[in-house]
Amino acid sequence: MFRSIRPVFSRLxxxxxxxxxxxxxxxxxxxxxxxxxLCEARLQPVEIRVLTELETPPLDLAHSAAELAVLRKxxxxxxxxxxxxxxxxxxxxxxxxxxxxxxxxxxxxxIRSRIEVKLILNQQVYVATxxxxxxxxxxxxxxxxxxxxxxxxxxxEKTARFVEESLRAQEGGAPPWMGEPAALREAVLERARVSxxxxxxxxxxxxxxxxxxxxxxxxxxxxxxxxxxxxxxxxRGIVKEPAKGR
Numbered sequence: 001m002f003r004s005i006r007p008v009f010s011r012l013x014x015x016x017x018x019x020x021x022x023x024x025x026x027x028x029x030x031x032x033x034x035x036x037x038l039c040e041a042r043l044q045p046v047e048i049r050v051l052t053e054l055e056t057p058p059l060d061l062a063h064s065a066a067e068l069a070v071l072r073k074x075x076x077x078x079x080x081x082x083x084x085x086x087x088x089x090x091x092x093x094x095x096x097x098x099x100x101x102x103x104x105x106x107x108x109x110x111i112r113s114r115i116e117v118k119l120i121l122n123q124q125v126y127v128a129t130x131x132x133x134x135x136x137x138x139x140x141x142x143x144x145x146x147x148x149x150x151x152x153x154x155x156x157e158k159t160a161r162f163v164e165e166s167l168r169a170q171e172g173g174a175p176p177w178m179g180e181p182a183a184l185r186e187a188v189l190e191r192a193r194v195s196x197x198x199x200x201x202x203x204x205x206x207x208x209x210x211x212x213x214x215x216x217x218x219x220x221x222x223x224x225x226x227x228x229x230x231x232x233x234x235x236r237g238i239v240k241e242p243a244k245g246r
Contacts, residue, residue, distance in 0.1 A: 039101055039110035039176040046171050047114040050164040052156055057086070057123035057149055059142070065128040065238045081238050084141040085126040086148040090156075092200060093118045096188060098181050110176040113188055117163055121156045123149055130234055136227035137234055144223065147214050155207035162203050166196035 063071065068082040076082070095118075100111035125145045131137040170191050177184040213219075224232045 035108055043099055043112045043176050046112050048167045049116045050160050051118045052160050053118055053120040057125045060126045063126055065130055068126055068128055081235055083128040084145045086145050087124040088152055089122045091120040096185055110178050111181055111184055112176055119160050130238055137230050140226050151207050151210040155204055159203045163196050
């Protein structure tokens with residue numbers, strides 16, 4: 001195939017905001033479990049939100065096929081040419097806050113989590129200068145890259161569902177936490193570290209199977225036959241260019 005997607009590089013940002021909404025339990029409580037029952041009745045269920053943030057990928061038309069091969073940072077196979085490239089970067093932001101009640105005498109408190117995770121996907125599309133705008137070859141290379149872009153977007157939504165399902169399984173049915181916010185925050189974060197956070201990159205990389213299909217040998221051969229021979233002639237010219245400089 002004459003192009004291949006650059007690997008995904010993930011970066012994790014944890015934003016743990018201690019934004020409290022603390023009320024005070026009214027009345028006189030009787031019995032050892034009265035405060036726990038009051039917490040269960042008054043506190044809203046654990047709030048979980050998983051969002052995705054997407055941007056329209058900018059298009060770079062300023063790099064040659066040789067320069068795109070360097071940007072890809074992967075060895076080229078014999079006869080392979082990089083005429084299009086899609087770079088991908090992800091960022092994961094997590095925000096934690098809470099709602100809570102405290103006994104009027106301050107002896108005990110209970111809280112429930114509010115968790116928001118945002119998955120952010122940035123993509124950059126390149127088309128080699130050998131296929132300038134207005135040519136059939138440019139349109140075909142760009143259409144090829146848009147297939148990679150669409151595959152990444154679809155996988156991001158699947159990854160978001162994975163994160164939400166994991167959070168709901170771990171935190172959604174939890175009873176009120178009887179203690180201080182800092183301890184619950186650390187417990188939530190530790191569960192996240194060993195579960196869905198550890199699997200995020202692998203989950204998103206499931207899209208690699210789709211990219212392999214898009215970049216298959218069969219697809220490469222099909223693209224070479226497009227545009228009444230323009231694609232084939234241009235690709236052959238790119239492959240021969242190094243020899244001209246010797």
